Amino acid sequence: MQNFDYCTPTRLIFGKGVVSQLPEVMSRFGKKVLLTYGGGSIKKIGLYDKVKELLKDFEIYELSGIQPNPKYNPSVLDGVKICKDNDIDVILAVGGGSVLDCSKAIATGAKYDGDPWDLISYKAFAKESVPIVDIITLAATGSEFDPGGVISRTETNDKIGYIDKLNYPKVSFLDPTYTFSVSRKQTAAGCADAMNHIMEQYFCEDSTRLNDGFMESALKSLMGNTLLCLKNPEDYTARAEMMLCCTYGCNRIYSLGNSQSGWPCHAIEHALSAYYDITHGEGLAIITPRWMKHILCEKTVDRFVQYGINVFGIDDNQDSFDIANQAIDATYRFFEKSLNIPMHLKDVGIDESRINEMAHHIAVNEGLEEAWYPLYEDDLVSILTESL
Numbered sequence: 001m002q003n004f005d006y007c008t009p010t011r012l013i014f015g016k017g018v019v020s021q022l023p024e025v026m027s028r029f030g031k032k033v034l035l036t037y038g039g040g041s042i043k044k045i046g047l048y049d050k051v052k053e054l055l056k057d058f059e060i061y062e063l064s065g066i067q068p069n070p071k072y073n074p075s076v077l078d079g080v081k082i083c084k085d086n087d088i089d090v091i092l093a094v095g096g097g098s099v100l101d102c103s104k105a106i107a108t109g110a111k112y113d114g115d116p117w118d119l120i121s122y123k124a125f126a127k128e129s130v131p132i133v134d135i136i137t138l139a140a141t142g143s144e145f146d147p148g149g150v151i152s153r154t155e156t157n158d159k160i161g162y163i164d165k166l167n168y169p170k171v172s173f174l175d176p177t178y179t180f181s182v183s184r185k186q187t188a189a190g191c192a193d194a195m196n197h198i199m200e201q202y203f204c205e206d207s208t209r210l211n212d213g214f215m216e217s218a219l220k221s222l223m224g225n226t227l228l229c230l231k232n233p234e235d236y237t238a239r240a241e242m243m244l245c246c247t248y249g250c251n252r253i254y255s256l257g258n259s260q261s262g263w264p265c266h267a268i269e270h271a272l273s274a275y276y277d278i279t280h281g282e283g284l285a286i287i288t289p290r291w292m293k294h295i296l297c298e299k300t301v302d303r304f305v306q307y308g309i310n311v312f313g314i315d316d317n318q319d320s321f322d323i324a325n326q327a328i329d330a331t332y333r334f335f336e337k338s339l340n341i342p343m344h345l346k347d348v349g350i351d352e353s354r355i356n357e358m359a360h361h362i363a364v365n366e367g368l369e370e371a372w373y374p375l376y377e378d379d380l381v382s383i384l385t386e387s388l
Helices: 018-027 047-054 072-086 097-109 184-202 209-231 236-247 264-276 280-295 301-312 320-338 352-365 377-386
Strands: 011-014 032-036 059-063 090-095 132-136 148-153 158-163 171-174
Touching: 011 018, 011 236, 018 047, 018 132, 018 171, 032 072, 032 097, 047 090, 059 072, 072 097, 072 148, 090 097, 097 132, 097 148, 097 158, 148 264, 158 264, 171 236, 184 209, 184 236, 184 264, 184 280, 209 236, 209 301, 209 320, 264 280, 264 352, 264 377, 280 320, 280 377, 301 320, 352 377
Parallel strands: 011 171, 032 059, 032 090, 090 132, 132 171
Antiparallel strands: 148 158
């Protein structure tokens, strides 16, 4: 088991109707609020009006239109300007993980005198940030329980995972009923994203029985409960368990003491969605089985065998490589058949024209030569080509 230093300062408030506690929570941070949200879904489900009514005694400024794969320009820069111009006390992010990711970059950028991209690209480090509270409406990223976010800069095709301990949300409200209206496409993509968060921690050199059991159980929970959510979008128990599985995803709680994997599938997908702005979870679903096939070898086979037996119930009285290949095929089938996710890059508008360019970008920027199974530029070209 590896050494670790662990602290999670975020308060989770979970369950039906918990948003009623919002005024009490927000009052601890001040009266000037930046309300951040996306394309209007929170208005359709009545959450926007509820928040405005709950916070009627607060001074509210708004930043709307935050996109999936949130953009540095305009969203982060616009949010930073609002915070600085109005001396914002607290940010309230209402929506999915993209809204919260963007809000985290705004929170540190608002307290920094230089270009906020310096912080996102780790050229400089924040000394303080604006407190963040969130109300999550999509089970997927786990941003509500971690200090990270992913920000895209379109003009340079960069998509960077920005992590700073200052950006743990102070309080996260998790009411599964706000996920009832999430579309089938986004429910499926959220499941694929969360499953991949777990697998990026599971496939590593050094792990424990405790962590393995936790992650294997979480994978089975995600798969089973997502199917129930797709069958009945208002199944509260399924939505609630799916939401909590997602919340734990990037908090490290699944893998304390494990060695690092390098998160190779995320590294590859970040290039796909930076260049083509595709749905993150769908990109991960496409890449993951191809990455699995590519790295299957004597070094990795035992891990895939354990995954296949404990997650998919594959008969263990077989050759190790047969079990491993069946596990990889089962992963592919779940994404394709059960979740109905497009499983080829060409299905989401990506052809071979920029494969080499993206592979080079990943090789230069993501450090995957240090991953559990090292990946170099030629490996990346192969994985991307196999995904077409």
